[in-house]
Amino acid sequence: MAGSYKMKILHLDKNHILLLNQLKDLGYTNHEDYFSSKDEVEQKIQDYDGIIIRSRFTIDKQLLDAAINLKFIGRVGAGLENIDVAYAKQKGVYLISAPEGNRNAVGEHTLGMLLSLFNKLNKADDEVRNGKWLREENRGVELDGKTVGIIGYGNMGKAFAKKLRGFDVEVVCYDIKNDVGDENCRQVLLLEFQERVDVVSLHTPETSLTLNMINTDFINQFKKPFWLLNTARGKSVVTKDLVEALRSGKIFGAGLDVLEYEKASFEDLFENESMPEAFKYLINAENVLLTPHVAGWTVESKEKLAQTIVDKIKDRFC
Secondary structure, eight states, X not given: OOTXXXXXXXXXXXXXXXXXXXXXXXXXXEEEOSSOOHHHHHHHGGGOSEXXXXXXXXXXXXXXXXXXXXXXXXXXXXXXXXXXXXXXXXXXXXXEOOHHHXXXXXXXXXXXXHHHHHTTHHHHHHHHHTTOOOSGGGOOOOXXXXXXXXXXXXXXXXXXXXXXXXXXXXXXXXXXSXXXXXXXXXXXXXXXXXXXXXXXXXXXXXXXXXXXXBSHHHHHTOSSOEEEEEOSOGGGBOHHHHHHHHHXXXXXXXXXXXXXXXXXXXXXXXXXXXXXXXXXXXXXXXXXXXXXXXXXXXXXXXXXXXXXXXHHHHHHHO
16 A cells, blocks of 8 residues: 555455454554445445445445445455446456355355255254154165266356265366366366256356346256256246256256345345245255355355455555
8 A cells, every 4th residue: 555545444244353453454444334224335435445345235336436435345255246346347446256265165065965965864854853764765866976067167166076076976067168177077068068967056156147047948958857056146046947847856856055035135035025935845845955045154264255355455455
């Protein structure tokens, strides 16, 4: 930071304490505001050089116009979908995310979901707790010999593929970018992907290309029934189409850490108070495993996410 001017950062979500401490050590002035409304934040945002946020609200055109001195936004998470990225870049605001911080957590969570589905762990656990001892009904299937398909081979997809190295499986990926495959995964065209895979795992950001991507038309193009895992973004999967595929057996089972019904903040489930019919099916389905958007939400990732943001701010501005 040039001269003696101390850049001021507004923290809009609570994160690991190291974020505040290390930025202070670097000479930044930290202000914390975890409760003001978006309108109230807009009234004072012109005083700040940086914003640190998770998913509390959207950084849209109106807020960016008010932030006349803004130099950067740090999102303590993997994606930037709650920020108007194009407009921020147009205004010269540097955008920082931290997919490196929770990729390992997502990889482990995804593997855990897959193994739990294959071995009916959630169903069996519930039955034993209720006095049922059903062995044949809980006979599982093995991962060895299967073909695992990853859609989106970035930080999260690569972390999941790395976790699969100890299994006798073939791992393939489909990605809109070329030449992303590595020693853990072979990149294939979509046609081969849909012909071969037994498991589909989503690791894509939320974009216009991925919105409602997993729908009936897409599902029906697969040669074999498959298992679906989504630890990416809920709006990539059309839930009613997923339910239809679960009912018909086109999809054997699903592990969902995210749902299309999540609010944009990711902090609550439904946009309104009514429960969609498709969700009612999911919560009663024995071949569906649900978690509340916590795949990247570990003790370790909380620290790593914060450290990644600090390091990127330091590299850019110090």
